[in-house]
Amino acid sequence: MAEKSKLYVFKPIVERWPAIKKPKGHVPFRTKLLWTATCLVLYYILTQVLIYGLAPESIDMFAAFRAIFAGASGSIVHLGIGPIVTASIILQLFVGAKLINLDLQDEEDRALYQGFQKVLVAVMILVEAVPQVFGYLRPSEGLVDMLGGTGAARAMIVLQLFIGGMIVFWMDEVISKWGIGSGVSLFIAAGVSSALITGLFSWLPANKNLPLGVDNPPAGTIPKTLYLTTHMSLGELVNGGGFEKIFISPPNPVVALLGTIIIFLFVVYAESSRVELPLAHGRVRGARGRYPLRLMYASNIPVILMSALMANLNMFGLLLYTRLDNIPLIGGAWWIGKYLPGSTQPVAGALWYLTRPNGLHTWFFPLIDPRYRGYLQGHEPWQMAVRLIVYTAVFLIGCIFFGKFWIETTNMGPEAVARQIQSSGMQIPGFRRDPRILKKVLERYIPALTILSSALVGLLAVFANLIGTVGNTTGTGLLLTVGIVIRLYEDIAREQAMEMHPVLRKFLGVE
Numbered sequence: 001m002a003e004k005s006k007l008y009v010f011k012p013i014v015e016r017w018p019a020i021k022k023p024k025g026h027v028p029f030r031t032k033l034l035w036t037a038t039c040l041v042l043y044y045i046l047t048q049v050l051i052y053g054l055a056p057e058s059i060d061m062f063a064a065f066r067a068i069f070a071g072a073s074g075s076i077v078h079l080g081i082g083p084i085v086t087a088s089i090i091l092q093l094f095v096g097a098k099l100i101n102l103d104l105q106d107e108e109d110r111a112l113y114q115g116f117q118k119v120l121v122a123v124m125i126l127v128e129a130v131p132q133v134f135g136y137l138r139p140s141e142g143l144v145d146m147l148g149g150t151g152a153a154r155a156m157i158v159l160q161l162f163i164g165g166m167i168v169f170w171m172d173e174v175i176s177k178w179g180i181g182s183g184v185s186l187f188i189a190a191g192v193s194s195a196l197i198t199g200l201f202s203w204l205p206a207n208k209n210l211p212l213g214v215d216n217p218p219a220g221t222i223p224k225t226l227y228l229t230t231h232m233s234l235g236e237l238v239n240g241g242g243f244e245k246i247f248i249s250p251p252n253p254v255v256a257l258l259g260t261i262i263i264f265l266f267v268v269y270a271e272s273s274r275v276e277l278p279l280a281h282g283r284v285r286g287a288r289g290r291y292p293l294r295l296m297y298a299s300n301i302p303v304i305l306m307s308a309l310m311a312n313l314n315m316f317g318l319l320l321y322t323r324l325d326n327i328p329l330i331g332g333a334w335w336i337g338k339y340l341p342g343s344t345q346p347v348a349g350a351l352w353y354l355t356r357p358n359g360l361h362t363w364f365f366p367l368i369d370p371r372y373r374g375y376l377q378g379h380e381p382w383q384m385a386v387r388l389i390v391y392t393a394v395f396l397i398g399c400i401f402f403g404k405f406w407i408e409t410t411n412m413g414p415e416a417v418a419r420q421i422q423s424s425g426m427q428i429p430g431f432r433r434d435p436r437i438l439k440k441v442l443e444r445y446i447p448a449l450t451i452l453s454s455a456l457v458g459l460l461a462v463f464a465n466l467i468g469t470v471g472n473t474t475g476t477g478l479l480l481t482v483g484i485v486i487r488l489y490e491d492i493a494r495e496q497a498m499e500m501h502p503v504l505r506k507f508l509g510v511e
Helices: 006-016 029-047 063-069 082-096 107-133 140-148 149-178 182-201 221-231 236-237 242-247 254-272 299-323 350-354 370-376 381-409 414-423 433-440 446-467 474-500 504-509
Strands: 274-281 288-294
Touching: 006 107, 029 182, 029 242, 029 254, 029 474, 063 082, 063 140, 063 274, 063 299, 063 474, 082 107, 082 149, 082 299, 082 381, 107 149, 107 299, 140 149, 149 182, 182 254, 182 474, 221 242, 221 254, 236 242, 242 254, 254 474, 288 446, 288 474, 299 350, 299 381, 299 446, 299 474, 370 381, 381 446, 414 446, 414 474, 446 474
Parallel strands: none
Antiparallel strands: 274 288
């Protein structure tokens, strides 16, 4: 008999940990839709609730990763889904490296894994909140005076972040168990959609401190294009940099809009592509069907996990360089990551090579036009080329790793799918009704589709980052949102079908 995991010492805590209970029976479609809409509205409300007592000069460590973390800067949900995703990454890495001895095919081990992850989320909320409050989210002088000290003021901000983080986690659980789809995905899509609309239609000037003008046009792609074409002559558009501002220069150039459209169309096509396995009922003659295996089999989860991992690496690099510089060897070490005052993005060091590009003006034009050389941040052109290669390679390898592990931990592997098909009474024509044979057939497709889909979503995210996106949502955020919206539409259609035909619930493993 295999030895029990040492993680079982936490079982008493896991069993008593507050959590959203699973529904005992079928949840009606209208109820699921109501819970999903309620949580989405509550999320939007929370993004407008600012942290009480936060100083205006505070720095957002995750400003460049807002599209992935789905949190509003300076609000009570400042941390967003970061703690949830980070807890998932840590457990996946430990179980995958066999540092934690858990068999995720065993029901008891899987229940412990999922329960301990909930405990770890609370820990990660504090792990991410405390360094930010003690380094970058500063309490205002009014809060310090009211509470009688800086320590108490910082504790108050940490408490607000903890409450906001737990609310986001519980809303994710409510949607996962009582709603439609995933709360994590839905919150990402909500944040990115808001940024896309703002990036397209905002009439506010790019620099809010200066009046609207040709040198300070509207920030939105459409208003910016209309304003410059109506306020500049043809000569100014051609020779005065007008077309350059419209098509290339930030914010929200037309090139970014084209990149956004290309990604949207490609993801829609890829999501509709699938391999279909023929199925026949073992007892009912003539009853046939197909089991679809998507080209995007691993969905967008690998990109979420890899982006969150890179965000956390950047956070610790920033802390080491600016706040923990007294630690021997690694404290303040430029070779890990060098940061300019007030900036949250590295300008040198190893972490610079892991920083995503953000549009053609940040990497391509600096290589061909001296006017853009400032974006090289003092580096040589060959170093920028190495950076693009390193970033792409690390991102793709990480996506593939997380994709393979995600499939195994969510009952989407060959063995779990074989059991699901077997329990529904279906079989592949020409093969014996045996889950082992089903597993062998599925092993020809699922592992390959997992690697291919993980690499594909990673490449799409990198491509969108290279081209740029509207609203500065990042390629990852745009890719995730398109996939999430398509998947949400399919989930709604699936729920409606099961509501109309209850026998489908058993086939799909819902009951």
